[in-house]
Amino acid sequence: MSFPNPVTSVKLVLLGEAAVGKSSLVLRFVSNEFQENKEPTIGAAFLTQKLTIGDRAIKYEIWDTAGQERFASLAPMYYRNAQAALVVYDVTKPASFVKARQWVKELREQASKDITIALVGNKYDLVEDDNEEDLVRKVNVEEGQNLADEEGLLFFETSAKTGYNVKDVFVAIGNKIPEATASGSDTATNQTSGEGRIDLSGGGNFNNATSGCC
Amino acid sequence: MSKKKQEMSQVYLGTSNEFVFGELGGKGKHLSSFLKNLSLTSTSRKSKNLGEDVNSSIYGNMQYGRVLGEELGNGSGGVGGGGSDELLSSPGSPKLRPKLVGRSISMGTSFAFSGSHGDDSTSINLGGGSSGSSQSGVGNNGGPYKHSNLSSSSHLKSHRTHSNTFYKDLDADWDADLNDVRNKKLTSVKQKDNNNNDPSNKSRNSLSLVDSFHPEIGMVSSLPSLPKRKDEKISSASKKQSLDHEDHRAQLEVAKQNQLNSKYSKFYKILKPGNTIDINELRKLSWNGIPQDLRALIWQLLLGYLPTNKLRQSSTLTRKRQEYNEGLRVLTIDFDDVKTTSNTSSSSLINNKDRQIYHQINIDVKRTNPSIKLYGDPQVQKSLRKILYLWAIRHPASGYVQGINDLVTPFFHIFLHNYIWQVQKKAEAMNNPLKESDYEGLFIPGILDENDEIEAQFLKDPQLIHTTLNSLDTSKISPRAWSVIEADTYWSLTRLLETITDNYIHEQPGILRLVGELRDLISKIDLELSKHFEHEGIEYIQFAFRWMNCLLMRELSLDLVVRMWDTYLSETPLGFSHFHIYVCAAFLIKFSGDLKERDFQEILLFLQKPPTASWKEKDIEMMLSEAFIWQSLYKDASAHLRS
Ligand SMILES: Nc1nc2c(ncn2[C@@H]2O[C@H](COP(=O)(O)OP(=O)(O)OP(=O)(O)O)[C@@H](O)[C@H]2O)c(=O)[nH]1
Ligand SMILES: [Mg+2]
Numbered sequence: 001m002s003f004p005n006p007v008t009s010v011k012l013v014l015l016g017e018a019a020v021g022k023s024s025l026v027l028r029f030v031s032n033e034f035q036e037n038k039e040p041t042i043g044a045a046f047l048t049q050k051l052t053i054g055d056r057a058i059k060y061e062i063w064d065t066a067g068q069e070r071f072a073s074l075a076p077m078y079y080r081n082a083q084a085a086l087v088v089y090d091v092t093k094p095a096s097f098v099k100a101r102q103w104v105k106e107l108r109e110q111a112s113k114d115i116t117i118a119l120v121g122n123k124y125d126l127v128e129d130d131n132e133e134d135l136v137r138k139v140n141v142e143e144g145q146n147l148a149d150e151e152g153l154l155f156f157e158t159s160a161k162t163g164y165n166v167k168d169v170f171v172a173i174g175n176k177i178p179e180a181t182a183s184g185s186d187t188a189t190n191q192t193s194g195e196g197r198i199d200l201s202g203g204g205n206f207n208n209a210t211s212g213c214c
Numbered sequence: 215m216s217k218k219k220q221e222m223s224q225v226y227l228g229t230s231n232e233f234v235f236g237e238l239g240g241k242g243k244h245l246s247s248f249l250k251n252l253s254l255t256s257t258s259r260k261s262k263n264l265g266e267d268v269n270s271s272i273y274g275n276m277q278y279g280r281v282l283g284e285e286l287g288n289g290s291g292g293v294g295g296g297g298s299d300e301l302l303s304s305p306g307s308p309k310l311r312p313k314l315v316g317r318s319i320s321m322g323t324s325f326a327f328s329g330s331h332g333d334d335s336t337s338i339n340l341g342g343g344s345s346g347s348s349q350s351g352v353g354n355n356g357g358p359y360k361h362s363n364l365s366s367s368s369h370l371k372s373h374r375t376h377s378n379t380f381y382k383d384l385d386a387d388w389d390a391d392l393n394d395v396r397n398k399k400l401t402s403v404k405q406k407d408n409n410n411n412d413p414s415n416k417s418r419n420s421l422s423l424v425d426s427f428h429p430e431i432g433m434v435s436s437l438p439s440l441p442k443r444k445d446e447k448i449s450s451a452s453k454k455q456s457l458d459h460e461d462h463r464a465q466l467e468v469a470k471q472n473q474l475n476s477k478y479s480k481f482y483k484i485l486k487p488g489n490t491i492d493i494n495e496l497r498k499l500s501w502n503g504i505p506q507d508l509r510a511l512i513w514q515l516l517l518g519y520l521p522t523n524k525l526r527q528s529s530t531l532t533r534k535r536q537e538y539n540e541g542l543r544v545l546t547i548d549f550d551d552v553k554t555t556s557n558t559s560s561s562s563l564i565n566n567k568d569r570q571i572y573h574q575i576n577i578d579v580k581r582t583n584p585s586i587k588l589y590g591d592p593q594v595q596k597s598l599r600k601i602l603y604l605w606a607i608r609h610p611a612s613g614y615v616q617g618i619n620d621l622v623t624p625f626f627h628i629f630l631h632n633y634i635w636q637v638q639k640k641a642e643a644m645n646n647p648l649k650e651s652d653y654e655g656l657f658i659p660g661i662l663d664e665n666d667e668i669e670a671q672f673l674k675d676p677q678l679i680h681t682t683l684n685s686l687d688t689s690k691i692s693p694r695a696w697s698v699i700e701a702d703t704y705w706s707l708t709r710l711l712e713t714i715t716d717n718y719i720h721e722q723p724g725i726l727r728l729v730g731e732l733r734d735l736i737s738k739i740d741l742e743l744s745k746h747f748e749h750e751g752i753e754y755i756q757f758a759f760r761w762m763n764c765l766l767m768r769e770l771s772l773d774l775v776v777r778m779w780d781t782y783l784s785e786t787p788l789g790f791s792h793f794h795i796y797v798c799a800a801f802l803i804k805f806s807g808d809l810k811e812r813d814f815q816e817i818l819l820f821l822q823k824p825p826t827a828s829w830k831e832k833d834i835e836m837m838l839s840e841a842f843i844w845q846s847l848y849k850d851a852s853a854h855l856r857s
Contacts, residue, residue, distance in 0.1 A: 018616070019577040037584040040616045042768065046818040061815065068574065068616045073721050074759070095704035 007050070007057045010177050013079045015103045016088030017069030017096040021122040025088065026064045029170055032160050041066040044078055051167075051174060058174045059117050076110060084116040084173045089139065091121040091157060095140045105142055116176045118154035119144060125159040169187035219393075250811050321393040386679030461702035474505065481508050486655050491515060491522040501784040503777060503835070510632030511658050513625070514702065516783040517709045520658065528659040531702075535660065538701035541604050547572050549600050552580075552592075556702045566609060571614050575602045578619045586772065588630075589623070597696055598622060606709070617763040618711070624776050625706040627683065629699045633691070634681055641673045661698060713788045717762060725762040727753050728795055732761075735799045739844060743806045750814040757821040761798050765790060769801070769824055774834050781838045792849070796841035804837065 003093060014022040023041050030049045035173050045064040063078040065071070081087060087103045089096040100119065107117060121144045127137035141157065148155030154172050158165040268302075484495050485508070496515060504512050514520035521530050547568070579598045583589035601622055606614035634659050643649070663669060672678060672690045681687075716724025733754040737744040747754075760768055767775050778797070782789035788799075804807075805824060809817055826833075 018574060019581075026216075035584070037590075039581050039768070040578050040619075042617050042763045044756070045822060046756070046815070048815060048819070066616065070613075070615045070718070070720075070722065077755075091751060124636045 007059050008174075008177065009059045009061055010084055010174065011061050011063075012084040012086065012173065013063045013065065013075075013082040014086045014088060014180045015065055015075060015079065015107075016067055016086075016120075017090070017093075017099040019088040020067065020093070020096045021160045022067065022086070022088050024062050024120060025063055025086070025158065025166055025169075026122070028160045028163055028166045029060075030062075032163070037077045040068070043071065043074060049170075051170060053171055053174045056174070056190045058177070060174075075106075079107060079111050079115075082111065082115060084118070084178060085111065086118050086120050086169065087153075088120045088122050088174075089144075090123050091139045091144075092123055092126050092136050097121075097143065101147060104147070104153065108151070116154070116173055117151070118156065118173055119148045119151075120155075120169055121157040122160060122185060124157045124164055125161045163181075232429065248604060252591065295780055298448050316454040345790065426637045478505055478508070481512070482656075483504065485511070489524050491524070493522050497784040497786065501781050503831070504780045506631070507635050507653075508656060508774070509780070510628050510702075511656060513628060513783055514706065515659060515780070517706050517788075519702070519709055531658070531660050534705055535698055535701040538604070538704050539697060541608065542600060545604070545607070547603060549596050549603075552576060552595075571606050572603055574601075574616075575599055575606065575619070578602075578616055582619045583623055583772065588627075588683050588686065591686075591688050593691075593696065594626075597700045597703075598626065601700055602627070602705060603708065605707060609711070609715075610625050611720075612711075612715060615718040615722075615763075616706075617760075618718065620764045620767040621710065622703060622707050623772065623777055625703045625710075626699070628776065629702050629706075630686075631683055633659065633661055633695055633699055634683070634686065637672055638678060638681070641678055644673065658702075661695070663694060666692050666694050669695060710788070710790060714791050717791075722763075722789070725759060726755070728762045728791065731795050732758055732798050732802075734803060735844070735848060737794060738848060739799060740803050740806055743803065743810060746810050747817070750812075750817060752814060752817055756818060758798065761801075762794070765794060766798065766801065768827065770834070774826075777831050777834050778838065793841065793845060796848075797837060799844055800837045800840040801838075 008073060015188070016022050018040065023038050023045065024034060025037065025161050026045075026047055030047050041064055043066055047062045047064065047077060049060045049062070051060065052058070063082070065075050065078055085103075085107055087100050087107070089100040104119070107115060117200065119140075121139060127135075130137050144157065145155055146152070153178070154169070156169045156172070160166060269460070270618060400694060480499055481496075481504070484492055493515065496512065500512055500516060511520070515522060518536070521527050537672060576599060579595045582595075582598065588594055598619070602614055602619060605618070606612075638661060639653050639657075668690070669692050672692075675681075675690060677687075711718070714724060716722075716727070718724075733744075736747075765775075766778070770778070785793045802823075805820070809820065
């Protein structure tokens with residue numbers, strides 16, 4: 001390992017309406033790039049990125065899910081064992097904020113109890129130059145902040161395009177993940193060889209039923 | 215052990231057994247039980263072991279190298295598995311499929327697939343010699359497989375029959391091509407003494423028919439091993455002659471054109487004479503690839519959109535195109551509206567379902583094929599919005615699902631190409647009124663219209679001859695022509711999606727089923743890979759969901775997808791669901807060696823961006839051939855297992 005300290009793994013999932021910029025945020029974080037017309041995500045995409053915060057080395061194991069409603073039934077398999085979630089909306093698109101609320105609710109009900117959730121209002125660059133008459137912004141900072149306060153979420157407004165606040169989201173999540181817990185979970189998965197796996201059927205019945213154990 | 219850690223591993227080890235769909239995804243349905251049912255009806259632990267036997271005995275009796283060596287007249291005799299790489303990608307590869315399958319069953323020697331993947335690490339290792347059953351032959355398996363093998367071999371037989379008729383033809387042509395090459399070569403050497411013309415130009419001029427089409431497309435893919443074979447032939451014919459570089463290139467050129475020429479003429483024989491097109495013959499021929507300029511016509515025939523009865527073609531298309539336009543006319547959507555986000559208030563967005571569908575289509579069309587310039591064009595995007603939206607509201611059970619925006623592009627691409635080609639050919643004919651046209655009867659009816667004034671301008675446009683899809687100025691195409699292209703695309707897409715409706719309806723059961731079938735298939739074909747995935751905790755749905763949802767379009771370039779669809783459209787039933795599974799298997803196994811070296815994360819990262827950037831048509835054709843073989847071997851077997 002290139003890190004002096006044991007690497008802390010964080011299993012992280014991105015949720016949010018289609019086209020709010022989930023993949024773009026991840027791309028900015030992982031490769032520091034931005035693509036004007038990124039293809040819609042189908043199913044989910046898996047990416048990893050390492051980050052050193054202070055004296056801690058953190059490896060983010062990221063599932064970037066597809067936003068379209070039709071794929072929503074796949075989401076649980078990706079968030080079930082996640083330690084952190086980014087719930088993303090588009091600050092120019094109120095419907096996406098409604099959807100974000102629903103995701104938060106679903107995570108509270110279905111995901112792990114200690115999951116760290118960050119609420120992220122993306123496309124901040126579009127509203128930077130807003131003037132009084134013609135507001136591009138459709139979701140106020142206060143609305144986002146209120147939801148975050150109510151639900152105990154981290155809250156950021158970001159721009160995947162300019163990079164504004166993107167790294168900060170991930171750093172804040174990293175700081176929220178306690179060291180012992182995180183490295184502990186790493187070892188737990190290593191017992192079955194492999195990090196970042198997501199258990200799809202719960203309990204691995206899916207595997208066992210088909211081919212038994214090797 | 216910390217509390218957190220305990221919790222995590224508990225969850226992982228199965229305290230939470232159920233997969234509950236999200237509130238919007240489903241009403242308390244459980245994916246795990248669904249998937250369990252799936253797996254119960256397919257591979258069980260018991261049948262998996264049987265699967266191994268089948269693998270080894272069937273594959274133990276395959277021998278590609280020898281078969282191909284004979285076919286190609288390579289003469290090198292003992293070409294074993296190791297040499298098959300070159301052989302499989304040789305000019306024989308398009309006809310490889312049926313022959314290989316037909317013959318291989320009766321061969322008594324063992325064969326390892328490895329060479330065909332160009333890398334021993336991707337060896338499929340299907341038990342070439344390792345099982346000790348290599349002499350036993352196909353009929354010698356016990357149990358249920360006896361039946362399945364018999365049925366699969368009879369299935370193969372029917373293919374063999376047609377291969378023996380049709381593919382022999384190709385062989386004969388191939389010889390003719392070679393003779394031609396040799397003659398051309400001699401002439402060009404002779405002529406070279408007298409003048410300094412570029413021999414390749416000369417040969418191009420000598421082939422007016424080919425000239426009138428696009429010689430760069432079509433069978434080029436199978437050329438790489440041409441020089442070698444020619445060298446052999448020629449050196450045995452006239453040993454003293456050594457070839458300089460230019461001659462060599464000229465030969466290549468001629469061979470290429472001859473091959474294309476003969477390919478075209480095969481299609482002409484089916485398409486031109488009589489009033490009815492023999493669709494079965496067309497399927498057989500098209501399976502191995504369709505020349506670019508005939509593709510639109512043939513795709514429409516294969517889809518059943520264009521009638522095989524020529525007398526009915528024109529009226530049918532006219533009616534369908536009208537239907538499309540009428541469908542659009544009743545819609546209240548403004549297809550020029552591309553700012554659905556900021557123009558619409560939140561409440562209307564949420565309440566108006568159709569509006570929401572349009573919005574989703576709108577944002578996805580902007581993100582479709584972002585690497586291809588044509589798809590950034592406003593007119594093209596508008597056409598795609600219309601097609602997708604009309605389809606979505608006419609098919610409410612599935613509606614618009616992301617990925618369908620990908621599936622529409624091959625049709626649109628090919629039909630737009632066809633329009634430009636027809637205009638070009640018409641312009642050519644207008645400029646040479648005396649020359650008899652070679653492509654008569656190969657136009658799709660109703661694409662061109664004499665009364666279309668914008669088209670009349672386009673016909674006279676000096677740039678027309680140089681126009682390609684990349685350089686197209688879309689404003690030169692009339693609204694009438696766009697609507698024809700759109701209508702044909704719409705109906706073709708409709709026909710395609712009819713065969714995979716399950717993939718896009720609520721909870722996407724078709725995709726879940728196909729992913730399960732792929733997993734089962736891999737456990738039969740490549741047990742080691744299957745075990746490795748299992749060991750690493752890889753779930754097929756994590757990477758194969760997209761393979762089904764977008765039919766591998768995200769993994770392969772559009773050109774290659776188009777070639778792949780020649781074959782899919784030639785399969786009966788259309789190859790977009792079942793045959794596709796076998797293609798996915800072949801695709802995955804291409805990387806088997808690589809994947810076995812990797813852990814969970816590396817596997818997922820690899821499969822998200824499989825290294826296909828340098829792939830050529832021959833790679834696709836290889837993959838299709840493998841898929842064909844596996845379909846022949848396992849289709850009936852799996853049907854049997856299920857019952
Ligand atoms: N101006 C601006 N555009 C952005 C930003 N982030 C993303 N986009 C654009 O928004 C569109 C959608 O971005 P994606 O990252 O594909 O969105 P997504 O949430 O992953 O969408 P799905 O995969 O369909 O769920 C793309 O055209 C991006 O270029 C941003 O911060 N500012
Ligand atoms: Mg995305």
